Amino acid sequence: MVNHLPETEVLLKRLAALEAEVASLQAELAHLRNESAHLQAENARLQAENARLQAENTRLQAENAELRRRLGLNSQNSHKPPSSDGYRKKRIQPALPKGKKPLGGQAGHKGKTLRAVEKPDHVRLHLPERCAVCGRAISADEPHEVVSKRQVFDLPEPCLEVTEHRLGQIECCGRVQCGEYPPEVTASVQYGPGVRALVTQLSVDHKMPLEQICRLFSDLYGYELNSETVETTLEQGYELAAPVEAATIEQLKQAEVAHFDETGLRVAGRLRWLHVASNGLYTHLFVHPKRGAEALRSAASVLKDFRGRAVHDHLAAYYQFGEAKHGACLAHILRELRGLMEQGSAWAEAMHTFLLNLYGQALPLRGEAAIAARQRYGQILSQAELAEPPPEPKAGRGRPKSTAGRNLLRRLTEHEEAVLAFALVEGVPFTNNQAERDLRPAKVKQKVSGCFRTDHGAAVYARLQAVISTCRKQERNVFVTLRNLFAHQPVSLLAGG
Numbered sequence: 001m002v003n004h005l006p007e008t009e010v011l012l013k014r015l016a017a018l019e020a021e022v023a024s025l026q027a028e029l030a031h032l033r034n035e036s037a038h039l040q041a042e043n044a045r046l047q048a049e050n051a052r053l054q055a056e057n058t059r060l061q062a063e064n065a066e067l068r069r070r071l072g073l074n075s076q077n078s079h080k081p082p083s084s085d086g087y088r089k090k091r092i093q094p095a096l097p098k099g100k101k102p103l104g105g106q107a108g109h110k111g112k113t114l115r116a117v118e119k120p121d122h123v124r125l126h127l128p129e130r131c132a133v134c135g136r137a138i139s140a141d142e143p144h145e146v147v148s149k150r151q152v153f154d155l156p157e158p159c160l161e162v163t164e165h166r167l168g169q170i171e172c173c174g175r176v177q178c179g180e181y182p183p184e185v186t187a188s189v190q191y192g193p194g195v196r197a198l199v200t201q202l203s204v205d206h207k208m209p210l211e212q213i214c215r216l217f218s219d220l221y222g223y224e225l226n227s228e229t230v231e232t233t234l235e236q237g238y239e240l241a242a243p244v245e246a247a248t249i250e251q252l253k254q255a256e257v258a259h260f261d262e263t264g265l266r267v268a269g270r271l272r273w274l275h276v277a278s279n280g281l282y283t284h285l286f287v288h289p290k291r292g293a294e295a296l297r298s299a300a301s302v303l304k305d306f307r308g309r310a311v312h313d314h315l316a317a318y319y320q321f322g323e324a325k326h327g328a329c330l331a332h333i334l335r336e337l338r339g340l341m342e343q344g345s346a347w348a349e350a351m352h353t354f355l356l357n358l359y360g361q362a363l364p365l366r367g368e369a370a371i372a373a374r375q376r377y378g379q380i381l382s383q384a385e386l387a388e389p390p391p392e393p394k395a396g397r398g399r400p401k402s403t404a405g406r407n408l409l410r411r412l413t414e415h416e417e418a419v420l421a422f423a424l425v426e427g428v429p430f431t432n433n434q435a436e437r438d439l440r441p442a443k444v445k446q447k448v449s450g451c452f453r454t455d456h457g458a459a460v461y462a463r464l465q466a467v468i469s470t471c472r473k474q475e476r477n478v479f480v481t482l483r484n485l486f487a488h489q490p491v492s493l494l495a496g497g
Contacts, residue, residue, distance in 0.1 A: 069343060069404065078339055116151050158220045163192070183488045191225075193486035196233045199225070200482050203234060204464045207445040233486075238460040240485050241467050244493055248282045248470060251494065252302045255279050257327070257427050260303055260312040261435035262291055263443065266451035267458045274462060277302035278438045281495045283469035285438070285462035287455065292317035309425065311432050314411050319418075327421040329432035330355055336408050345405060347384040351412070354380060358423045359430055365423050373423060377416065384409045438469055467493070 105111065125146075127138055165185050169178040184193055202208045202216070210227040217225040252258050262275045265287065273291045277284045284302055288295035296303045296317055303310060303321055311327040312318045319326060334355065340348035354376055358365075365373055388409050391400035402410070412419055421428045442465065452458040467485075470493045471478045485491050 065343075069339070072342060073339060078335055114151075114153055116149075120151060160195070160221050160223060184486065191229065191233075193483045196236065196486040197479055197482035199230050199233045200237050200464060200486075201468070201479055203230060204445075204461060205441075205468045205478060207441070207448040209449045234460050234464065237482070237485065238463050240488070241463050244467055244470075244485075244491055245284065245463055248284050248466065248493065249277075249302055251282050252277050252279065252284055253305050253307075255282075255306075255308050257309045257311060257429075258302065258306060259432050259435035259438075260310055260318060261432060261439055262295070262315075263439045264291075265442065265446060265458060267455055268453055269451070272455065272458060274439060274442050274458075275301065276435050276438045277306075278435055278469075280434065281470070281473050282493075283438050283466045283473065285442075285466040285469075287458045287462050291315075293320050296321065309421065309428055311429060312435070313432060314415070319415065325421075325425075326415065326418040327425070327428045328415060328418040330359070330419070330422060331431040331433070333408075333412070333419065336404070340405050340408070343405075345387065347380055347387050348405065348408075350383065351380045358420075361423075363423055364426050364428075370424055373420065374416075377420060381409065381413055384412075441465060441469070 125140060125144075127140060127142075127144060130137055165181055167179050167181065169176055171177070199213060199217075202213050203210070208216070210230050213230055214225045214227060217223065258277055258279050260275070260277055262273050265272045265274050267287070272287050272289055273295060275286055275288060275295055286298075286300035288298055288300070292315070295301065298304075303318070303324065306321070306324045308324065309327050310318065310321070310324045311329065313329045313332050334352060337345075337348045337352040337355075341352060358373060361369075364370075384405070388403060388406040390406065391402050394400045422430045442461070445461065445465075446452075452461065467481070468478050471481050474493065474495060476493070481491060481493075
């Protein structure tokens with residue numbers, strides 16, 4: 001027993017050392033577990049932060065791409081007007097390819113040069129003053145021979161003709177009877193229909209401000225025309241042109257194809273919208289506070305009663321009128337496709353080429369050619385569907401924002417019939433240039449004369465400009481038409497009338 005005590009003590013000491021080591025290891029294990037849990041939590045936090053940063057980076061990349069896209073927008077690859085291009089304008093690229101025509105007048109073009117008349121208003125004879133041999137003075141009544149002649153076309157000395165209207169009375173059958181003044185003669189002293197027609201044409205057709213009209217009239221005729229007379233003349237023309245406008249509206253409602261568009265106007269410091277309905281013979285303009293469906297359903301609108309083919313841009317309000325068939329302006333679509341092509345879009349390039357190739361064919365397409373065009377159109381849309389995925393759903397209210405390419409794809413898909421109408425329907429044009437040309441004078445008027453001071457003043461301009469535009473389209477003399485209007489003579493702008 002005594003011999004085993006030292007060995008027992010050794011074992012006990014070793015056991016105590018092992019227990020101490022176990023306790024140390026357990027404490028270290030607990031520390032490592034705590035540190036592991038802390039590292040796991042830190043790792044989870046870093047992963048979440050990394051995911052957030054990746055999402056933020058993706059958002060910033062998308063935002064940067066969108067801002068770069070917007071920075072590169074101009075009138076050639078978007079709906080922006082040419083005036084927004086600034087002073088650093090690039091060379092204008094037409095939406096449609098132009099043929100290779102030589103410069104100058106084309107074959108068959110009717111020239112408008114001056115031609116000598118048989119009966120001139122004045123004749124001046126030029127003889128030598130003296131004989132070059134004997135020095136005798138030569139008179140104009142001496143026998144002579146005309147060896148050549150030249151004609152000069154010039155303006156006569158401008159002057160106003162004053163016509164005095166007098167009422168006479170007679171006695172017949174025991175009754176005193178008096179004549180009546182013409183309906184256009186309403187004051188003791190006034191300007192006649194010719195002056196009012198000239199003032200209206202200068203203000204509306206030639207976009208001259210009131211002060212310049214008065215100054216020009218004074219320089220030409222020596223009479224001080226005041227601004228109130230100009231305003232009164234325009235108001236009178238507005239009232240007299242109402243039947244002409246009504247007849248124009250009826251003609252446009254019955255047209256097979258009509259163009260529709262709108263543009264902003266500044267009226268009394270506020271934004272108003274000038275709407276147009278037109279074709280190759282008629283123009284109707286009206287001003288409304290709204291741009292969309294409310295304006296298009298108003299009493300002045302043609303579209304609400306139109307049953308033909310309405311050509312317009314892709315403003316959604318136009319498609320709300322299902323009674324009419326629709327045709328899209330392909331110039332707008334080509335500009336949007338060009339903008340996507342600049343971002344490297346393959347489907348946009350394919351669609352751009354496809355539409356231009358269609359435009360170059362003999363239209364409208366029939367039979368297998370029409371079927372092939374529809375099939376190719378569908379193939380390009382399928383290609384676009386893969387390249388332009390729908391946006392990811394977002395939490396909360398509202399629709400997720402789509403890319404410009406996705407938005408264009410949606411419109412091309414939903415309105416396929418309107419997009420392909422130019423190629424498949426007789427008489428449907430490729431662009432909406434007719435409506436845009438009919439709106440352009442209003443933009444020039446606004447730049448030259450400034451904004452309209454009242455809503456009624458803008459309405460006066462719209463009606464008179466529509467009358468003048470219709471005259472131009474039908475090759476009628478604008479001045480004569482306006483003069484007849486102010487003279488209370490019947491004015492009909494029906495084509496062929």
